Amino acid sequence: MSSSEARSRGGIFALTIVGAVGVVVSFASTAIAFAGLKAANGIPKLVGADNELGYPSSAFSMALFVLVLTVGAAQLAGALISPAWWRALATISAVAVVFQLWAAYLAVVAQLAITVALVVQLVLMVLVLALTVTRLRRDGRPLELGIFLAVASVAGFFSAFRLTVDKVGTFTEPDVAPSCNVSVLVQCSKNLASWQGSLFGFPNPVLGIGGWSALFMIAVLIISGVSFARWFWIAINVGITLALAFVIFLITESIFGLGTLCPWCMATWSVVIPSFWLITLYNLKSGHIPVSARLRSVANTAYGYVPLITLVSYVIVAAIAQVQLDVIHRL
Numbered sequence: 242m243s244s245s246e247a248r249s250r251g252g253i254f255a256l257t258i259v260g261a262v263g264v265v266v267s268f269a270s271t272a273i274a275f276a277g278l279k280a281a282n283g284i285p286k287l288v289g290a291d292n293e294l295g296y297p298s299s300a301f302s303m304a305l306f307v308l309v310l311t312v313g314a315a316q317l318a319g320a321l322i323s324p325a326w327w328r329a330l331a332t333i334s335a336v337a338v339v340f341q342l343w344a345a346y347l348a349v350v351a352q353l354a355i356t357v358a359l360v361v362q363l364v365l366m367v368l369v370l371a372l373t374v375t376r377l378r379r380d381g382r383p384l385e386l387g388i389f390l391a392v393a394s395v396a397g398f399f400s401a402f403r404l405t406v407d408k409v410g411t412f413t414e415p416d417v418a419p420s421c422n423v424s425v426l427v428q429c430s431k432n433l434a435s436w437q438g439s440l441f442g443f444p445n446p447v448l449g450i451g452g453w454s455a456l457f458m459i460a461v462l463i464i465s466g467v468s469f470a471r472w473f474w475i476a477i478n479v480g481i482t483l484a485l486a487f488v489i490f491l492i493t494e495s496i497f498g499l500g501t502l503c504p505w506c507m508a509t510w511s512v513v514i515p516s517f518w519l520i521t522l523y524n525l526k527s528g529h530i531p532v533s534a535r536l537r538s539v540a541n542t543a544y545g546y547v548p549l550i551t552l553v554s555y556v557i558v559a560a561i562a563q564v565q566l567d568v569i570h571r572l
Contacts, residue, residue: 250317256372257313263306263365270299270358298344302362305337309369327376328384328464334370335392341366343399386519387463393512394457400508401449407505408433408444421504426571429503437494445491449509452484456516474529478520485517492558496565510558515551522547 274297312330316322341363348355377384407419411433421429432438438445459477462469469477488510495501524530525540532540543550562568 252372252375253313253316256369257310257317259365259368259372260306260308260310260313263362263369264303264310266358266361266365267299267303267306270356270362271297271303273358274299298340299358299362302337302341302366305333305366306369308333324377325465327373331370331373331377331384331388332391332461332464334366334373335388336395337366338363338370339392339396343396382466383463383523386523387460389519390456390460390516391464393516394453394460397449397509397512398453398457400505400512401446401453404429404433404446404503404505405444405450408438408446423504424571426500426566426568427502427504429501429505431499431501432495432503432506435494435499437491437498445487446505448487452480456481471529474524474527478524478530481513481517481520484513488513496562500566502562502566502568511555514554515547518547518550518554519544 309330312322312326341359345355345359345363348359374388403421407421407429410417410419411430419428419430419433433444441448456477491506492510495503495506521530522540522544525532526537526544528537559568
């Protein structure tokens with residue numbers, strides 16, 4: 242066995258072990274959750290991610306870890322796993338990382354203690370993503386772009402969906418505060434009730450549901466190796482640029498007009514910004530947007546610094562919010 246084959250088999254073995262540990266941890270967490278519900282004296286209460294799903298969230302994590310364990314064990318047993326499987330697993334594990342972060346976020350919002358099981362599941366899923374990405378073939382396709390857009394689309398879609406549910410709740414249960422209301426500063430009620438929240442005559446999140454669904458399908462096609470014509474890449478760029486312009490308008494109105502920070506709105510902002518930078522810089526460096534060779538070279542360099550560029554963008558928004566709203570002292 243060559244050294245490269247040994248490393249490959251070692252990676253598969255590590256992936257299988259991570260999957261097995263994940264199954265055990267998530268199964269135990271699910272069993273404990275159901276035991277707690279059973280012992281609740283007929284008044285079971287789901288909180289955090291469990292309440293959002295109507296079911297212990299660790300059960301969904303268990304299903305994902307079972308998939309990882311099965312693929313790893315099959316590979317160790319001699320099965321020939323096609324590249325398409327690894328691309329699919331990379332996408333699923335990336336979405337799973339977002340799922341675990343979302344569960345942790347809801348635990349914080351609900352003022353719950355973040356359990357050891359939740360932290361372990363998050364760490365294990367990050368390991369799965371890292372080990373899976375190493376299996377992807379580098380054949381020129383923008384896999385990183387596709388995987389990130391898939392993750393961003395899921396996060397954006399869920400944020401838009403939750404905002405839509407909360408908007409509906411303001412009609413069906415007007416006396417009940419939306420789940421995204423944390424404080425006077427961090428809330429979505431004011432945003433949803435404002436004219437800015439229905440700029441085109443219907444709730445803004447409806448646009449997000451449609452837009453993120455379309456971007457998710459595009460991301461899946463990118464990961465699958467589909468090649469798009471130049472006009473299609475430009476159309477994607479126009480779409481994400483319009484989304485960014487809309488987000489900038491909403492950020493401005495939220496901070497300066499409404500004086501609030503809407504949690505699900507901020508989740509949308511946080512994925513639109515890097516999506517814009519990634520798509521735009523990719524199109525510039527790939528020549529889909531016709532520019533000079535020098536600008537293509539600059540874009541190619543900047544593409545590798547998108548995380549830093551995104552962080553700077555976040556810091557600018559946070560600084561503006563702090564100056565205008567004194568966020569630190571009002572949290």
